Amino acid sequence: IxxxxxxxxxxxxxxxxxxxxxxxxxxxxxxxxxxxxxxxxxxxxxxxxxxxxxxxxxxxxxxxxxxxxxxxxxxxxxxxxxxxxxxxxxxxxxxxxxxxxxxxxxxxxxxxxxxxxxxxxxxxxxxxxxxxxxxxxxxxxxxxxxxxxxxxxxxxxxxxxxxxxxxxxxxxxGFNWREEVAKAKREGYILMRKSLQLPEQISDILKMTLSGQTKVNLELTGADEPLARLNKMINKLIIALLSAALLLGSSTICTTQMTPKIMEIPFLGVLGYLAAIVLSARLLWSILRGH
Incomplete structure (x- = not known):
C-alpha cells in the first residue's frame, strides 16, 4: 500500500x-x-x-x-x-x-x-x-x-x-463569467441611478439642517467604561440637586404655619430634612468610596 x-x-x-x-x-x-x-x-x-x-x-x-x-x-x-x-x-x-x-x-x-x-x-x-x-x-x-x-x-x-x-x-x-458580467451591469445601473439622486438628497439634507430638523443617530462602540463613569457622575449630580431642592423646600415650609407640627416644625418640613440628610449621606459615602 x-x-x-x-x-x-x-x-x-x-x-x-x-x-x-x-x-x-x-x-x-x-x-x-x-x-x-x-x-x-x-x-x-x-x-x-x-x-x-x-x-x-x-x-x-x-x-x-x-x-x-x-x-x-x-x-x-x-x-x-x-x-x-x-x-x-x-x-x-x-x-x-x-x-x-x-x-x-x-x-x-x-x-x-x-x-x-x-x-x-x-x-x-x-x-x-x-x-x-x-x-x-x-x-x-x-x-x-x-x-x-x-x-x-x-x-x-x-x-x-x-x-x-x-x-x-x-x-x-462556481465562477461563471456571463453571470458575473450580468451582475456587474445590474450593479452599475443601480449605482448610476443612486448617483443621479445624490444632488437632490444633499439638497434635502441641507434644507432639513437649516430648519433644525436633522437628527443624527450615533452609536459608540468600545467605550462602555467611559459611558458607565459618565452615567455615575450624572446620577451623583441628580442626587445632589434633589438634596438641595429638599433642603430649600423644607426650609421654606418651616417659615409657614403648616400643621401638623413636630417640636414647632411642620411635619412635612421634617420629612424633607430627613430625606435630604439620607440622600446627602449616601452621596458622601459613594464619593468617599470612590464609586
Missing part, C-alpha cells in the same frame, strides 16, 4: 465531504478509518456533521483572510459563523482577531494546523458570546482529529494544503 497516496486520498475525501457535500464524518479517529484493497473504508457513521452554504462560505472566507492577513475579512467571517447573544464590542473583537492573525505572520500552509486555527476562532466566538452552530463545532472536532490521523500515518501530506487547493478549485468551478 502506498501510504502517501492513501494519505492524499484521505485528505481529499474528507475535504470533499466538507467543501462540496457539507455532510461529513465528525469522528474520524483511526478506529473509524480502515484501508481495504487500497481503498479507504469509513466506519461508524453515528456522528455526522452538516455545514450550510453560509457556513462553508464563512470558512472559505476565513482561510483566505488568514492567507492575506486581512483583519476586516476575518472579522466578517467570524461574525458569519455564529449568532451574537448580546451587544458586541466591535473594537475588542477587531483587536482579538488582529492578535490571532498576527500569530500567522509568516504563513506557510504546509505547517498550518487547521484544527488549532479552528479552536482559536471558536475561543474568540465564545469570548464575545457568539453562539456557534452545531455543524461548526463538529467541523472543528473532525478537522482536528483527521489532522492528527494524517500526521501519524503520512506526515509529509498537508491536510490544510489540500483544503486550500480544493477551495480555490471550488471557487473556480
Amino acid at each position: 502506498d501510504i502517501r497516496r492513501i494519505g492524499e486520498r484521505l485528505g481529499e475525501n474528507y475535504v470533499k465531504q466538507i467543501v462540496e457535500d457539507g455532510y461529513f464524518h465528525a469522528d474520524p479517529h483511526p478506529g473509524n478509518i480502515w484501508v481495504r484493497g487500497g481503498k479507504i473504508v469509513w466506519l461508524d457513521l453515528g456522528m455526522m456533521g452538516r455545514l450550510s452554504n453560509k457556513d462553508r462560505a464563512a470558512i472559505r472566507k476565513a482561510i483566505f483572510a488568514l492567507a492575506q492577513h486581512d483583519v476586516f475579512e476575518m472579522k466578517a467571517a467570524v461574525l458569519s459563523l455564529g449568532v451574537p447573544q448580546e451587544r458586541i464590542d466591535h473594537a475588542k473583537l477587531y483587536q482579538d482577531i488582529d492578535v490571532l492573525i498576527a500569530q500567522y505572520g509568516d504563513l506557510d500552509f504546509r505547517s498550518l494546523k487547521m484544527g488549532i486555527l479552528s479552536r482559536q476562532i471558536m475561543n474568540v466566538l465564545r469570548t464575545h458570546h457568539i453562539a456557534i452552530a452545531p455543524g461548526i463545532s463538529m467541523f472543528c472536532r473532525g478537522v482536528m482529529t483527521i489532522e492528527g490521523v494524517m500526521r501519524l500515518v503520512c506526515p509529509e501530506v498537508s491536510f490544510v494544503e489540500i483544503l486550500a487547493r480544493s477551495m480555490e478549485l471550488s471557487f473556480a468551478k
Whole structure:
C-alpha cells in the first residue's frame, strides 16, 4: 500500500465531504478509518456533521483572510459563523482577531494546523458570546482529529494544503463569467441611478439642517467604561440637586404655619430634612468610596 497516496486520498475525501457535500464524518479517529484493497473504508457513521452554504462560505472566507492577513475579512467571517447573544464590542473583537492573525505572520500552509486555527476562532466566538452552530463545532472536532490521523500515518501530506487547493478549485468551478458580467451591469445601473439622486438628497439634507430638523443617530462602540463613569457622575449630580431642592423646600415650609407640627416644625418640613440628610449621606459615602 502506498501510504502517501492513501494519505492524499484521505485528505481529499474528507475535504470533499466538507467543501462540496457539507455532510461529513465528525469522528474520524483511526478506529473509524480502515484501508481495504487500497481503498479507504469509513466506519461508524453515528456522528455526522452538516455545514450550510453560509457556513462553508464563512470558512472559505476565513482561510483566505488568514492567507492575506486581512483583519476586516476575518472579522466578517467570524461574525458569519455564529449568532451574537448580546451587544458586541466591535473594537475588542477587531483587536482579538488582529492578535490571532498576527500569530500567522509568516504563513506557510504546509505547517498550518487547521484544527488549532479552528479552536482559536471558536475561543474568540465564545469570548464575545457568539453562539456557534452545531455543524461548526463538529467541523472543528473532525478537522482536528483527521489532522492528527494524517500526521501519524503520512506526515509529509498537508491536510490544510489540500483544503486550500480544493477551495480555490471550488471557487473556480462556481465562477461563471456571463453571470458575473450580468451582475456587474445590474450593479452599475443601480449605482448610476443612486448617483443621479445624490444632488437632490444633499439638497434635502441641507434644507432639513437649516430648519433644525436633522437628527443624527450615533452609536459608540468600545467605550462602555467611559459611558458607565459618565452615567455615575450624572446620577451623583441628580442626587445632589434633589438634596438641595429638599433642603430649600423644607426650609421654606418651616417659615409657614403648616400643621401638623413636630417640636414647632411642620411635619412635612421634617420629612424633607430627613430625606435630604439620607440622600446627602449616601452621596458622601459613594464619593468617599470612590464609586
